[in-house]
Every structure is written in C-alpha cells, then in structure tokens.
Amino acid sequence: MEKEEAMSLKQVLIDNTTLREIELFECIQSMEVAEVVAEGLQYNTGITKLALWRIKGVGTLVQALQKNTTLTSLVLDSLEMDKEEAMALKHVLIENTTLREIELWYCIKSMEVAEVVAEGLQHNTGVTKLVLWGIERVGIIVQRLRNN
Numbered sequence: 001m002e003k004e005e006a007m008s009l010k011q012v013l014i015d016n017t018t019l020r021e022i023e024l025f026e027c028i029q030s031m032e033v034a035e036v037v038a039e040g041l042q043y044n045t046g047i048t049k050l051a052l053w054r055i056k057g058v059g060t061l062v063q064a065l066q067k068n069t070t071l072t073s074l075v076l077d078s079l080e081m082d083k084e085e086a087m088a089l090k091h092v093l094i095e096n097t098t099l100r101e102i103e104l105w106y107c108i109k110s111m112e113v114a115e116v117v118a119e120g121l122q123h124n125t126g127v128t129k130l131v132l133w134g135i136e137r138v139g140i141i142v143q144r145l146r147n148n
Contacts, residue, residue, distance in 0.1 A: 013040030059085035093120030
C-alpha cells in the first residue's frame with residue numbers, strides 16, 4: 001500500500017460506520033503508511049475485529065487502539081514483535097476494556113517480548129479467548145495467566 005492508498009483507508013476508518021472487521025495482509029510495508037493508517041484507527045468508532053498479518057509498524061497500529069471502545073477481537077500474525085511493539089500491545093491489553101479475543105500467531109520469539117505481553121495479559125480482566133500459536137516462551141504467558 002502506498003501513502004495515497006493509506007490516506008484513503010484512513011478516511012474509510014474515520015467515516016465509515018458500518019465496517020466491522022478489517023484484515024490487513026502484507027499491505028503495510030513502511031512506517032509512514034503505518035502512521036497514516038494508525039490515525040484512522042484512533043478515530044474509528046465501528047470496527048470490532050482487526051487482523052494484522054506480516055506488516056510493518058505493528059506497534060504504531062496497536063498503540064492507536066488503546067482508547068478504542070468497539071474493538072473486541074485482535075489478531076496479530078507473523079509479526080515477530082520487538083520489545084517496543086510488545087509494550088504497545090501491553091498497554092492496549094491493560095487499557096482497552098472491550099477486547100475479548102486475542103490471537104497471537106508467530107509473534108513472540110524472545111523471552112523479553114513474552115514477559116512484556118504476559119504482563120499485559122495478567123492485568124487484563126476482559127479477555128475470554130486467547131490463542132497462542134507458534135509462540136516461543138509460551139510458559140511465561142501461561143504462568144502469568146495462572147495468577148490472574
């Protein structure tokens with residue numbers, strides 16, 4: 001996706017009140033595009049499910065969801081998050097009160113990232129469905145949930 005296309009998607013995210021699910025697969029390949037799409041996500045008042053696969057700027061996009069009041073399902077796939085991106089997810093897990101389903105597919109490759117995500121999950125009281133697929137260090141996450 002080029003910046004001009006991202007601007008169009010941003011306007012759809014802001015203006016469209018009927019769109020409920022968005023799945024973005026390999027279409028955000030620069031931080032510049034991620035920042036534009038994130039602006040749209042910040043002001044969106046309709047989506048209930050967001051799925052992001054193999055994209056750049058996941059931390060920026062996830063951070064835009066912190067105050068979202070309609071999102072109930074978040075799917076992150078094949079992203080290999082770094083600590084900064086995991087921190088953005090942690091804050092969403094702690095602050096977003098409508099999130100019910102989290103699917104993490106092949107996103108966590110290090111102990112450091114697993115610990116950050118686990119901390120966010122530990123403080124979340126709304127998630128009722130958690131899918132961990134291809135996740136290294138899953139034991140850390142499970143241990144934290146046991147204490148929830």
